[in-house]
Amino acid sequence: MTSDLPTDDQATALFLMEAGELCQQFEEGLLLLTRETNPLDLQKIARIARAIYQGAGQVGLVDLQLLALGLGSLLEGYEEDPDRETVVSDLLHHFCDSLQWSSIVHRSTPDRVEGTNRREFVLNALVPKALEIVKLILAQPLQAKTQRQLLQQQIQWIQWWSNSLDLAELKTIAEATLSAIAAFPHAANAIATVALAGFQVANGATLQRLSASEPELAQSSKARSTEPQVTDFLERSSAAALDLSQHLAGLARHAIFCVATQSIAEIVLPQPDQRLHRDGQEYLRWQDRLLVLHRFVDLWPPRGTAVLGRENAPPEELILVLRHEPQPLALALEVERLIVEPELPLGQPDGFTFTPHRCRYGWTCLEGGAWIEVVDVNGLLQSRPLPDLPAIDFDRAVPLVAKYERRAVLSGSSVFAAPPAKTTPKTILVVDDSKTVREILSATLQEAGYRVMQAKDGQEAIAHLQQQPEIHLTISDLEMSNLNGFEFLRQRLQDERWSRIPVLILSSHTSDEYRQLARKLGAADYLTIPYDSSTLLETVKHLIQNI
Known part of the structure; x- marks a missing residue:
């Protein structure tokens, strides 16, 4: 693997080999489901998706984790609404294709994928597949929460590959889109529709630049002018x-x-x-x-006078x-x-x-x-001659904006809203022995406006609680060395200051026994992996508000 991708060590190689076999089993199980919905078959492919998610997390392949999360989200609603099974089935096949293609890239040699340049393969195969999935998600009558979650996962997938292969334009659009969806979740479909066009433009432009800089790629791509063409x-x-x-x-x-x-x-x-x-x-x-x-x-x-468009x-x-x-x-x-x-x-x-x-x-x-x-x-x-307007120096524009904001506040104008009162962000401690899990969880929380601290086990979490009195919530896994989640819950009860800080358990264990034991030891709530981001954020908000 290249230096900017996870190290191709023995664990990664073993997982990728296993992932290929799991994808094959998933496809076989999905074919059985399309003929007849069988709860046992559904449980089997759900376990496969979960196994891919957990394995990818262990070796740091976030792109495969995100695709496995998408599979899990779709499977949750597969049996609930029989009328949408065809829709979900199509999406599941696309997600499985994307998983297989991504694993091919990870299994390949550092710079080549089946005789092609790695970036060329990603731009010509993986990114278009992701955009195809986005189009299908937007076109189908999925539940709003599931639809938003799937859109975010696909855009995060593009963002991860953009970071890994230094695809600056795609990365910029992905980051802006994720921020916009986080700020305006009710408008996720509209934001994703606009972003879709941006991704297509950026993908084409990046391929063109690669064509100019890499002779092999230039032979397989049409040369395009760098200037807009004006035809008679x-x-x-x-x-x-x-x-x-x-x-x-x-x-x-x-x-x-x-x-x-x-x-x-x-x-x-x-x-x-x-x-x-x-x-x-x-x-x-x-x-x-x-x-x-x-x-x-x-x-x-x-x-x-006629104006085209849909009513209302x-x-x-x-x-x-x-x-x-x-x-x-x-x-x-x-x-x-x-x-x-x-x-x-x-x-x-x-x-x-x-x-x-x-x-x-x-x-x-x-x-x-x-x-x-x-x-x-x-x-x-x-x-067409454009209006001759004076240029505005950006440095001088800052006080100008402030002046307009003050005027708008005093006059009640709607041009500028009164600046919101500054609030100190709440601090959340994330405890997990998987760095990948910590980073994904931290990114989700930071996007929602929280300050995040990390600990790799319960022992390190206790040290943070001793040194950082401003922690408002702890999110902890159960399976960790050097003080696991249960031991951490017991130890925090020894100090009254720590016991007032709620603990949310986030674990792959789904049994009622684990839930009951965690609650008896003082856990405020218990969520399982894979988790729904919106449910997680709602739970976090509720727990912090009730401190």
Whole structure:
């Protein structure tokens, strides 16, 4: 394995060999389930998923852990809703494929996977498979909590591989998406839909850069220009279809926009403090500057009064930061839906003559027979003079924002909300002998706004309690050396200060005997692995509030 992946020691090799066999058994069991739902078969493949999760955790293969968690989440609801078994079955097959492909990469030599470059394999096979799973999750009527959990796991999976192989653009989008879902869980589907387009753009751009830098990869990939292509409008209007392989396209209700992927610097999921109004103009905070925020609806106004779109379904706002001279600009798009088909058929309404426009690719016919313009956004930005607005120095903009915030608070304006009162984050001690489990749990808690400390066993946990009086909650495993979970529960009762700190047991043991013993020794609650992140966070919040 490469130096940035877990060490390919004997334990890892043995697990990967076992994982291949377990995946084969899982597929066989799944085929039996598709013919007839049998509780025994269901329990068997659930045990297989759990075994993969625990084994991957022991050797630090977080990507396989996340996929196994997804299998577990889907299996939980498999028997509860017979009408959705086909949906769940399809997803289970995709997850199993992804598990097998991932294990192939881990079993391969340091830089090659079956004759191909490791990054090429991940970008051409693994990431598209993850995005395919995301599309299927979004398209199916799963329970909201399960749907959100599966989306987060797939994005965490992409984030892990992005970290491992230094895929900066994919990593940035994954981190921003996870933060946005954590902040706005009710909008997880909308956020994931926007992120899906971003991942596709970033994946293509990364492959293109690899094509230029690695000759072997260049032979297997089409060379693409680094600049957006502006085609003559006569050539466009004569085309029967528009190739979308190098475009981000979507329905903006009054038109279909097409943006060259090479011109996109970033797809932004803006936080409230990233947007600023000044003298009637809106700006976007991006990196170390403030960018003028333009709106597609202003640059290409609707032709006529009809507005396309679903009833009672407001469009999602998508903001693109585009490479533009003399400086980047931000473009806000009100997106009804993104278009992921490989090409868009072009035509012209019968009996209708339109004036040629160099920024219009043509017209396309949507469902229901409605014709709509297809607009070249890059050509539009190059040909149309944009408002001559003064640039804003970022350093000077900070006090400007503060001034606007104070004015908004005093006047009751809704442009800026009053800044929330600062609160000290609660501290949680995570105790587990598996570093991987500690890191995954810590990341989940930190995303939710908690401060996290770690201990590898009960003895180290007691030392933390002695030195750190601000700990508000302890989450502990049971099976540990140097003072296991039960022993830790007993010992903490010897000090009144420690006994007031609630302990949540998080264990793979599911028997009632373990639960009863833990509660008799003072455990405040008991959850089992694999766990649901939302349930975990709800339990943590409840325990801390009741201190």
